[in-house]
Amino acid sequence: SAVISQKPSRDICQxxxxxxxxxxxxxxxxxxFWYRQQPGQSLTLIATANQGSEATYESGFVIDKFPISRPxxxxxxxxxxxxxxxxxxxxxxxxxxxxxxxxxxxxxxxxLTVV
Amino acid sequence: xxxxxxxxSHVSVSEGALxxxxxxxxxSVPPYLFWYVQYPNQGLQLLLKYTTGAxxxxxxNGFEAEFKKSETSFHLTKPSAHMSDxxxxxxxxxxxxxxxxxxxxxxxxxxxxxxx
Numbered sequence: 001s002a003v004i005s006q007k008p009s010r011d012i013c014q015x016x017x018x019x020x021x022x023x024x025x026x027x028x029x030x031x032x033f034w035y036r037q038q039p040g041q042s043l044t045l046i047a048t049a050n051q052g053s054e055a056t057y058e059s060g061f062v063i064d065k066f067p068i069s070r071p072x073x074x075x076x077x078x079x080x081x082x083x084x085x086x087x088x089x090x091x092x093x094x095x096x097x098x099x100x101x102x103x104x105x106x107x108x109x110x111x112l113t114v115v
Numbered sequence: 116x117x118x119x120x121x122x123x124s125h126v127s128v129s130e131g132a133l134x135x136x137x138x139x140x141x142x143s144v145p146p147y148l149f150w151y152v153q154y155p156n157q158g159l160q161l162l163l164k165y166t167t168g169a170x171x172x173x174x175x176n177g178f179e180a181e182f183k184k185s186e187t188s189f190h191l192t193k194p195s196a197h198m199s200d201x202x203x204x205x206x207x208x209x210x211x212x213x214x215x216x217x218x219x220x221x222x223x224x225x226x227x228x229x230x231x
Contacts, residue, residue, distance in 0.1 A: 043205070043219070043221045058218075092159070103161050103164055106151075106158040106160075
């Protein structure tokens with residue numbers, strides 16, 4: 001199955017700053033997905049990132065707050081901008097795994113704490 | 116719109132006992148269905164999935180799930196729990212129609228505890 005490297009694995013950031021999370025896949029994928037998992041909650045899709053086009057954001061998420069880049073078929077970044085304590089969450093990237101039809105593989109996540 | 120309900124945020128079983136984690140979904144079209152497991156401080160690992168065909172699907176680590184359309188359910192079972200099964204389990208659905216394929220909608224998760 002696909003192997004996803006997500007960095008950083010965790011970070012503690014000051015409010016008002018920004019953090020960029022990187023997601024590297026060992027194979028080319030068309031779509032990449034970014035999710036947020038707030039403490040004690042389930043996963044919520046932030047946006048879908050296709051190479052060569054603007055990311056598609058879900059309701060409640062905006063590009064100014066969560067800008068996404070997708071420069072090629074194996075890499076994407078998510079930036080959490082102007083952070084507040086409410087942004088403290090685990091952020092995960094996901095891709096459709098060619099190893100199994102309609103199977104989606106997740107990175108190990110970035111555990112973000114905003115103080 | 117898709118939604119997932121996992122009954123029971125916490126389930127405790129003894130080692131060797133049956134594991135049953137419940138998942139019900141709401142979907143306007145026959146969905147694709149997934150179970151993921153999340154071990155502490157790790158990402159999500161796919162246990163099994165249902166897309167089409169046989170409604171009883173077998174996954175890794177001895178888990179299986181059955182898609183019951185009439186009950187809109189996709190419950191996860193394992194005949195005999197092992198200590199290593201202790202983790203958080205998430206049920207998820209996706210709408211198989213083209214433009215939304217890949218968007219997973221997750222339940223709130225069920226924390227499984229296995230007692231020795």
